[in-house]
Amino acid sequence: MTDNILVLLDSTPDGQLSKSVPGLLGAATGLGNPIALIVGAGEHADALSAAAAAAGATKVLLADGDNTIYSTPTVDALQAAAALVQPAAVLAAHSDQSKEVVARFAVRTGAAVNYDAIDVTRDAKGIIASHSAYGGAFVVTSAVTFAAPVITVRQGVVEARGTAQPVVAEKLAVTPSGRKSAAIESIDVADAPTSLRPELRGATKVVSGGRGLGTAEKFVLVEQLADALGAAVGASRAAVDAGFVPQTFQVGQTGVQVSPQLYVALGISGAIQHKAGMQTAKTIIAINKDETAPIFEIADFGVVGDVFTVVPQLIAALEASGK
Amino acid sequence: MRIVVLVKEAPDTYGERFLDLETGLADRNKSDRVLDEIVERALEYAISYAEKHEGTEVVALSMATEDATASVRKALAMGADRAVLISDGALVGADVTLTAEVLAAALTHIGYDLVIAGDQSTDGAGGVVPAALSELLDIPQITKLTTIELDDKAVSGTRVIDRVTLKLRAELPAIVSVTERFPDARFPNFKGIMAAKKKPFEVLSVADLGADIDVLAKPRAIMTEISAKPPRAAGVKIVDEGDAGNQLAEFLKKNQLV
Incomplete structure (x- = not known):
């Protein structure tokens, strides 16, 4: 009999599965029989179940959410789902919502946590997780001493995918634990971004700007190149501290960590703080006026030059070849 | 009101950081060790609140080896009233659930109305201990x-995750964690540094907490292999x-990146 792998899926406010889901179900498929749990699907239950099955879930458990109690209903649902399917591992995205839920589930049920895995595999002794430590400078594998591990998986890094399954969805009965919880007083969902620019986290291409852009107005150059490449926009901490862009754009040890196919650094010196957030990119391009900038030490293609002349030429060349 | 701030020493992110390839543990000798910056923001909030609300005690709680004393003392220099460091050889290499068990025992030992933590450290970066x-x-x-x-x-507050903004409220006692959106921390001044030397600083073992923590009784996460890239x-x-x-455009085309 194949082991059940219980996978907690994140969904977005407008009723889509999170982008982490295909990788999560792909990772779970490599370990056993992926059974998905979706909490609070509400009116989107059918669509979410179908999407989860298409991404590889052999069964989808649907639990009611509660828009007035923070986090605890999802922990209770995960506990009920685990009791039902007796999984060999519990997988969830290392997202802000799910990582807290699974940590609470783990201490509640006495399980151990391997967090922020970049890969999950199985050997003769059990399930092991790989991690990238200190911004990719070290690779570490971990396991748990016994019992089923609870593993959070970094978003957007697992390339494995599950195979589409027939939709098998069922309601999960959950007994509320009554644990003391914060009340949700209001939920505001901002409109989906109107630009088609990809999200920074999990993006396959990223163009980032640094202090070398000079001002918030001139930072638009970064966006122009990003749009020409179909890339997400990022920034160094220096650019964020200078107020060019909000903190959510920050790539680095204290921001978003990215591992794209292509990373373009414009006017970024390449402090260790920044490198720790992007040095696992497959290809790195850097443009900087300062030929001694440390970013050149890790760049596959470095240009010592002015971003305000090199980038417009690059955009023009890309547009010319696109026609 | 007693506010306990969870403080943690971490290798300075402005320098190179190393893991020991024999033990898999942080190599303390090779990196500068500092109070993690998110922790300083948490402390800043607690200390500012205490300055405005008489009768508020701020306790800095850490779990680390004894050589973290200097970093924890910085919390006192900033203005915390006392510090508790849980230091025990049995905790070396502790995973997140063991860390949470020990901190929970320490918090019960100290007593608290509010616990404040950083949302995630710059070294482990798990961000799960407050929830645990x-x-x-x-x-x-x-x-x-x-x-x-x-x-x-x-306590109430705003949590912004991607496009969703939640307003949350909890009766005390409660635990909160703060993000980088919180104000920068103050620098300890000379008066603070001198005062810190006279403030209570307890170093406790797991046994001192009177808690029943059996490291081996529960499953734990362990490192099985490590390599430097x-x-x-x-x-x-x-x-x-x-x-x-133009050359860049050629490079991108040649490597099929456009």
Whole structure:
């Protein structure tokens, strides 16, 4: 009999599965029989179940959410789902919502946590997780001493995918634990971004700007190149501290960590703080006026030059070849 | 009101950081060790609140080896009233659930109305200990806050995750974690540094906490292998002579990146 792998899926406010889901179900498929749990699907239950099955879930458990109690209903649902399917591992995205839920589930049920895995595999002794430590400078594998591990998986890094399954969805009965919880007083969902620019986290291409852009107005150059490449926009901490862009754009040890196919650094010196957030990119391009900038030490293609002349030429060349 | 701030020493992110390839543990001798910066923001909030609300005690709690004393003392220099360091050889290499069990025991030992943590450290970067503590202590969690309001009875705050903004509220006692949106911390002044030397600083073992923590009784996460990635080699570097943009476009096409 194949082991059940219980996978907690994140969904977005407008009723889509999170982008982490295909990788999560792909990772779970490599370990056993992926059974998905979706909490609070509400009116989107059918669509979410179908999407989860298409991404590889052999069964989808649907639990009611509660828009007035923070986090605890999802922990209770995960506990009920685990009791039902007796999984060999519990997988969830290392997202802000799910990582807290699974940590609470783990201490509640006495399980151990391997967090922020970049890969999950199985050997003769059990399930092991790989991690990238200190911004990719070290690779570490971990396991748990016994019992089923609870593993959070970094978003957007697992390339494995599950195979589409027939939709098998069922309601999960959950007994509320009554644990003391914060009340949700209001939920505001901002409109989906109107630009088609990809999200920074999990993006396959990223163009980032640094202090070398000079001002918030001139930072638009970064966006122009990003749009020409179909890339997400990022920034160094220096650019964020200078107020060019909000903190959510920050790539680095204290921001978003990215591992794209292509990373373009414009006017970024390449402090260790920044490198720790992007040095696992497959290809790195850097443009900087300062030929001694440390970013050149890790760049596959470095240009010592002015971003305000090199980038417009690059955009023009890309547009010319696109026609 | 007693506010306990969870403080943690971490290798300075402005320098190179190393893991010991024999033990898999952080190599303390090779990196500068500092109070993690998110922790300083948490402390800043607690200390500012205490300055405005008489009768507020701020306790800095850490779990680390004894050589973290200097970092923890910085919390006292900033203005915390006392510090508790849980230091025990049995905790070396502790995973997140063991860490949470020990901190939960320490919090119960100290007593608290509000626990404040950083949302995630710069070294482990797990961001799960506050949630685990809420479960172990059966207190509400409101985590990853961008703003916070506190009174004698309750704490509320705003949590912004991607496009969703939540307003959360919890009765005390509770645990919160703060994000980088919180103000920068103050620098300890000379008076603070001198005063810190006279403030209570307890170093306790797990046995001192009187808690029943059996490291081996529960499953634990362990490191099985570790390797250092070879440093990334630099590739081509050209000086722009008027055609660098075109050359870059060629490079991208050649490597199928456009």
